[in-house]
Amino acid sequence: MADKRPYLTDTIQHLDITRYGDVVPLVEAMGKMAFSARDLARAADIYDRMLADRDCGVILCLAGSLVSAGLKKVFADLIRLNMVDAVVSTGANIVDQDFFEALGFRHYLAADLLKTGVRDDELRELHIDRIYDTLIDEDDLRTCDDMVRRIADALDPRPYSSREFLIRMGEHLDGREAKPADSIVYEAWKAEVPIFCPAFSDSSAGFGLVAHQAARGDGPKVAIDSAKDFLELTQLKLKLQETGLFMVGGGVPKNFAQDVVVAAEVLGADVPMHKYAVQVTVADVRDGGLSGSTLREATSWGKVDTGFEQMVYSEATLAVPLIAGYAYHRGHWKDRQPRRLNRALEAAEVA
Numbered sequence: 001m002a003d004k005r006p007y008l009t010d011t012i013q014h015l016d017i018t019r020y021g022d023v024v025p026l027v028e029a030m031g032k033m034a035f036s037a038r039d040l041a042r043a044a045d046i047y048d049r050m051l052a053d054r055d056c057g058v059i060l061c062l063a064g065s066l067v068s069a070g071l072k073k074v075f076a077d078l079i080r081l082n083m084v085d086a087v088v089s090t091g092a093n094i095v096d097q098d099f100f101e102a103l104g105f106r107h108y109l110a111a112d113l114l115k116t117g118v119r120d121d122e123l124r125e126l127h128i129d130r131i132y133d134t135l136i137d138e139d140d141l142r143t144c145d146d147m148v149r150r151i152a153d154a155l156d157p158r159p160y161s162s163r164e165f166l167i168r169m170g171e172h173l174d175g176r177e178a179k180p181a182d183s184i185v186y187e188a189w190k191a192e193v194p195i196f197c198p199a200f201s202d203s204s205a206g207f208g209l210v211a212h213q214a215a216r217g218d219g220p221k222v223a224i225d226s227a228k229d230f231l232e233l234t235q236l237k238l239k240l241q242e243t244g245l246f247m248v249g250g251g252v253p254k255n256f257a258q259d260v261v262v263a264a265e266v267l268g269a270d271v272p273m274h275k276y277a278v279q280v281t282v283a284d285v286r287d288g289g290l291s292g293s294t295l296r297e298a299t300s301w302g303k304v305d306t307g308f309e310q311m312v313y314s315e316a317t318l319a320v321p322l323i324a325g326y327a328y329h330r331g332h333w334k335d336r337q338p339r340r341l342n343r344a345l346e347a348a349e350v351a
Contacts, residue, residue: 002125002126004126004127004128004137007108007110007114007123007126007128007135008106008108008128008135008137009108010108010109011106011107011108011109012068012069012070012106012107012108012109012134013070014070014071014072014073014074014182015070015071015073015074015321016073016074016077017073017074017077017321017324017325017328018077018328020325022329023322023325023326023329024326024329024330026322027040027041027044027322027323027325027326028041030322031045036312036313036314039310039311039312039313040312040314040319040322040323042310043278043280043310043312043319043323044322044323044326044327045326046244046276046277046278046308046309046310047244047246047276047278047323047324047326047327048326048327048330048332049244049276049308050244050246050276051083051327051330051332051333051336052332053242053244053275053276054335054336054337055241055242056240056242056243056244056275056276057085057086057236057240057242057243057244057339057341058083058084058085058086058243058244058245058246059084059085059086059087059088059243059244059245059246059257060075060078060084060086060087060088060246060247060248061087061088061089061245061246061247061248061249061253061254061256061257062075062087062088062089062090062093062094062248062249062253063089063090063093063247063248063249063250063251063252063253063254063291064090064093064248064249064251064316065092065093065097065131065132065134066093066097066248066249066316066317066320067093067097067098067101067107067184068096068097068107068131068134068136069134069316069317070317071316071317071320071321072097072098072101072182072183072184073182074320074321074324075087075184076182076183076184076187077182077324077328078324079184079187079188079191079193080187080191081328081333082191082333082336082337082338083324083327083328083333083336084193084246085193085240085339085341086193086194086195086196086233086236086341087184087188087193087194087195087196088195088196088197088198088233088253088256088257089195089196089197089253090197090199090202090203090249090251090252090253091162091197091199091200091201091202091203091204091205091206092202092203092204093184094166094184094185094195094197094203095144095148095169095197095200095203095204095205096136096141096144096203096204098183098184098185099144099147099169099173099183099185099204100136100140100141100144100204101180101183102173102180102183102185102186103143103144103147103180104178105136105137105140105141105143105144107131107134107135107136108134108135108136108137109133109134109135110130110132110133110134110135112133114130114133114135115130115132115133123135127139129141141204142207144204144208145204145205145207145208145211146208146211147172147208148169148204148205148207148208148209148212149208149209149211149212150208151165151168151169151172151208152165152208152209152212152221152222153212153215155168155222157216157219157220157221157222158220158222158223159222159223159224159225159228160222160223160224160225160228161196161224161225161228161229161232162195162196162197162198162200162224162226162229163194163195163196163229163232163342163345165200165205165222165224166185166188166189166195166197167189167342169185169189170185170186170188170189170190171189173185173186173189174186174189174190191338191340192338192340192341192342192343193340193341193342194232194233194236194341194342194345196229196232196233196256197229198226198229198230198252198253198256199226199252200224200226201224205224209222209223209224229256230256230259230260230263231263232345233256233257233260234260234263234264234267235345235348236260236341236344236345237260237261237263237264237271238264238267238269238271239341239344240339241271241272242272242275243274243275243276244274244275244276244277244278244308245257245258245274245276245277245278245279245304246278246323247277247278247279247280247281248279248280248316248320249280249281249291249316250279250281250283250289250290250291250292250293251290251291254279254290254291255290257274258274258298258301258303258304259303261273261274261302261303262301262302262303265302272305273299273302273303273304273305274303274304274305275305275307275308276305276308276309277295277298277304277305277308277309277310278309278310278312278323279295279310279311279312280312280314280316280319280320280323281311281312281313282313282314282315285297294311295309295310295311296309
């Protein structure tokens with residue numbers, strides 16, 4: 001095989017919202033503009049309101065290649081600083097990208113020529129995967145897959161929610177000699193913040209679990225129970241009552257988090273709709289897809305209240321640092337009490 005190292009030199013640098021000056025005046029000035037600038041300013045204000053509302057639990061939803069793009073530290077800081085109480089994500093962000101980097105691997109900048117696709121055949125021969133203008137070493141990804149298999153092999157063979165399995169992944173990271181910096185999985189494990197990946201197997205985790213289950217044959221094995229995920233997140237809604245959503249992208253995490261209001265009603269409970277909701281997306285509402293459906297539309301389903309909701313049609317690497325940075329510098333997170341919802345779910349299971 002030819003040498004792949006020339007392609008894998010410059011690493012993605014993760015943005016640090018705590019490092020730069022106060023963006024509050026900038027975002028507030030955008031609120032006096034028009035179009036997406038005004039929408040973004042209102043979304044930042046709504047997220048800050050979630051944090052200022054002491055009765056509100058905040059659920060962060062992640063879809064799209066966000067960690068590989070350089071947003072890992074932003075989300076890790078939101079967890080570390082108690083600006084998030086639960087996370088619902090695609091498996092790719094949590095396993096292929098965050099856990100992958102926590103194991104010591106990296107994402108790399110692709111040259112402008114590569115993002116045109118003209119050298120994808122060559123990248124394939126070199127075992128290099130491309131996400132638009134970002135590169136990943138496929139051999140490193142296989143190591144990540146195998147680590148998931150090894151974690152599964154060490155567990156009692158039974159169904160687990162993705163939350164339960166991710167706790168074991170956090171424990172694995174804690175057991176390593178070199179503790180990872182700014183890992184979403186690790187920070188969530190330390191803070192007892194639950195992470196749900198309702199489509200967990202649609203990621204590197206899936207390859208590891210396929211290998212685990214194939215090796216076990218007809219014997220007992222570890223499985224991921226997505227219905228248990230749904231029940232656990234619904235139990236959190238029942239406990240929290242008042243909730244706000246900060247959604248980056250759409251897809252399964254968006255639908256899963258919104259649906260807990262209806263799931264609670266199915267269980268016979270009367271819970272309020274999500275009081276606050278912000279979504280950053282580039283999806284189009286006109287094709288009927290969930291990712292682009294408006295938060296006002298979700299009101300017709302009884303999921304999101306209309307008082308404090310805002311769509312922001314923007315690419316995430318542009319909008320998220322401003323929204324999160326605004327809330328960070330406003331400082332309402334400083335007086336929030338950690339909810340440690342993993343502990344609450346474990347207590348409910350014992351009961």
